[in-house]
Amino acid sequence: MLALSRKKGEGIIIGDDIEIVIIDVTKEGVKLGINAPKNISIHRKEIYLQIQDENKKAMESSGETAELLKNMFTKKE
Known part of the structure; x- marks a missing residue:
């Protein structure tokens, strides 16, 4: 498992076409945005x-x- 630290607005790339972006961080949790091809179920x-x-x-x-x-x-x- 890869563990990374990211701040609001930062992201990571998986492969060539999947991007995960930190949208918000609160006491309740982290809100993520995921950009991926439509053929990949999330x-x-x-x-x-x-x-x-x-x-x-x-x-x-x-x-x-x-x-x-x-x-x-x-x-x-």
Whole structure:
């Protein structure tokens, strides 16, 4: 992990096309601005983890659903 000190108005560059700028610093926290290409998704970490969890649950349930559908449409002899 790289740890940097930055002041309001300063920023960092990631790769060639992602810029993170310090917009404001208060007692409650730091406000960041992120400039990145539209094809790069940007989420708060807690939201990203929720998305990952929901995707995992969907994959698990889709396997169960596929098995139920298979059993419904399988010819019975």
